Amino acid sequence: MTRSDPVIRVGRSLIQHGRYNNRIYLMKLDPGDTDRIIGWIRGTLEEEGYTKVFAKIPQSASPEFEREGFGVEAEIPGYFSDGDSCLFMGKYTDPSRREYHEEGVAATVRTALERADSGHHPLKEGYLIHEADASDAEALAGLYGTVFPSYPFPIDDPGFIRDSIQSGETRFFMMMHGETLLAAASAELDPDSGTVEMTDFATLPEARGLGAAGVLLGHMEVIVRDDGYHLAYTICRGEEPPVNILFARGGYRFAGTLPNNTRIGEGCESMNVWYRSLLTNPSSD
Template identity: 45%
Template sequence: MTKMQPDSIIKIGNSVLQHGPANDRVYLMKLDESDVIKVMDRVEEVAKEKGYSKVFVKVPDSAAPYFEKKGFISEAVVPLMVGGETPGCFMSRYHDPDRAVIKEQKLLDEVRQVANSKAAEVGSEPDTSAVEKLGPEHIRQLAGLYEKVFESYPFPITDPEFILESMNSDVIFYGIFSGGKLAAAASAEMDNSWKCVEMTDFATLPELRGQGAAGKLLARMEEDMVQKGILTAFTIARAGSHGMNAVFARAGYCLAGTLPNNTQIGGRLESMNVWYKTISTR
């Protein structure tokens, strides 16, 4: 994996910003609406100060008009994302107009067509019996798996300390073992205030690919999240990946939108698709 300087985290009141040169962006990961004015100012300050080409925000629908007035455009909307009641919006403002242009639109259209065909397939529920919840004792194996699978990644998931810190917050990792070694993993990153979860960090070693590992991990994570009172699941998947988009489409997720040139992964900036699913109701 290419070693990159990990993004910095800034807390503003109860809101959280992430920024760094690898993704060349500021990402407002969590907005507390009481912070909206100072957060908007700080987001733009950081972008100008560092020369980032994109500002990307995840905000409740009620805050979207404030950002629209500042020139942000909505790229994906997840209905019922906030507490199972109102939408969550993924919005962007581009300091470099070229970054808003998707250069591989033909590939992305093809991936979406294949995913739509998978959505029409009605199959049996994946067998989740091989999926295990991972703990601190698995951290080094997790870091090693991510090191092997990803050339680069937007978060420092090859750093055992980062994984431990994540486990100690609201992130639960899951894995599938093969021959005694960790061969596939994913994580569920919960937002208990919004009662939603991001299904993320999917990785499978080559020897286990094509055997439905990601679908099994996703199904097990959904089961556990429902038990924890989570209502909506979403993911931000590489828009050019046939495999991951098909996994979510087959599992009943809907496409919320596409984020152009959004995330540094696999050695370059990639466009991402946001998929969502209501996994439980109040």
């Protein structure tokens, strides 16, 4: 079995679907495609029998999805350039996939919120942040393959990383000590909405404790804000305190939980959504 699911276009919209996550993920909806997408989802569910559909859509398109049996799981206000909110909506064909460890996720969120807005430490002397280009794809893929036993996208594949960089859709950033790559993260850009998904954070075990993720997050915020992006968000593991604390410390707000959304290892994990406006000062110490 592959370690990720393919991404396709349906009309002008973007969808990931497959057996690996046993789901359909509507990554980007062109509002003009709404009826076509809903029809495609119906047909694909009937044919493939996936247990979840996960849709990231403008709030203005939500009535059609609600009529199709979708419910809101998270919301980011002011996401789109016209001021519309972004809704993360879910539909389940297997009721058991809707059930998740709510107590564990809630405890993680509480722990993160105790550190809210406390900021991140600056980059330590002797370390540098370097924006990756296509020649760094092999090193990045090696880092991700070492840190993550599985991942929803094939970031352990140098070709995937190289294509992402060359397309301009994703900017990868690397924390270096001399010639050694210690940590990395990426900013996935959506010019249409002016938003950025902060994702793909990975730190080698020997570099933990250096505050690499916080440094990378703050650096990426400054870069993309200066390029005109107005909002950043993330979809992170719901019961992993460190990554939730990372975003809470950086001024991100909790938007909701996506039950049993993403395959990590041998099972599906629930994911938390956090967001922040980049029109305020970026996270700092």
